[in-house]
Structure formats: C-alpha cells, structure tokens
Amino acid sequence: MKDANVVVRQASADDVDSIVAITEEVFAPVSIDAIIEKMIGATASWIEIKGQTIRKELSDNLGGAFVAELDGELVGYVTTTINTLASRGIINNLAVRAKAQGHGVGSRLITAAVEHFRQMNLAQAKIETLTINEVGRY
Numbered sequence: 001m002k003d004a005n006v007v008v009r010q011a012s013a014d015d016v017d018s019i020v021a022i023t024e025e026v027f028a029p030v031s032i033d034a035i036i037e038k039m040i041g042a043t044a045s046w047i048e049i050k051g052q053t054i055r056k057e058l059s060d061n062l063g064g065a066f067v068a069e070l071d072g073e074l075v076g077y078v079t080t081t082i083n084t085l086a087s088r089g090i091i092n093n094l095a096v097r098a099k100a101q102g103h104g105v106g107s108r109l110i111t112a113a114v115e116h117f118r119q120m121n122l123a124q125a126k127i128e129t130l131t132i133n134e135v136g137r138y
Helices: 013-027 032-040 046-060 105-119
Strands: 006-010 066-070 073-083 088-096 124-127
Touching: 006 105, 013 046, 013 066, 013 073, 013 088, 032 046, 046 073, 046 088, 066 105, 073 105, 088 105, 105 124
Parallel strands: 088 124
Antiparallel strands: 006 066, 066 073, 073 088
16 A cells, blocks of 8 residues: 655665664565574674665765655665666665555655666666565565
C-alpha cells in the first residue's frame, strides 16, 4: 500500500548518521560482511565495515543518494554510483526500515535513482540482490 506521507529527496550531509543507523538495522540479517564475521570472524565488525562503505559512497556521490521520510522520519535510503564506460547507473544500497515497509518507500527510492540516471542520460540501470535477502527481492 502506497502512503502519501512518504517524501523522497536528495540526501544531505546531515543525513549520513541516520543512513548508517538504518544500514545497521536493515542489513544485519543479510550483510555479506555479517555472514563472513559469523562464519570465520573478522578484524573489524561488519557494522564498522558496512558503515565505512556507506560513508565513502555518500562522500563520493552524495548527489546520487536519496532518502525517504515517512511522516517526517527518515526511514530509508538508496545510494548509487555511475559506470561511465558502460553508461550504467548502479544502485549499490537500498534500505527501508521494517516499520516503513509496505508503504511504497522502496519503490519510490528506486524511482528516484532511475530518474537520476535518466537525467544523466545513462543507457542502463543495474541493481543486485543476494538470494538470502528475501525482503530485497520484492
């Protein structure tokens, strides 16, 4: 069910800590780094590794990141990168808090990313989801 109270906007530097917090919440059961940590251990926690990755993506391309607010609360985000050689926009991360799922938040974030790719005149869009990520496959 879509919710009219969902607002999608370009991410800002003020959103970074909230985005990392959403990452920790949403990716815990499906992060490849969390799985590796659980299986064989790690030199740093999966949260630190994923958080560093997200912060780098945002630092490198904040203009290609979008956040969703539901009733004024940040509940999701999408990050993107561009492969200019392939003329391809890549959705690196898409996360929506569990309490906001079912309101069209993920769809709206993907739409914002694809529109960003269109504005850049890219020929392709790409997103990958691990098979263990049941929620991310819909």
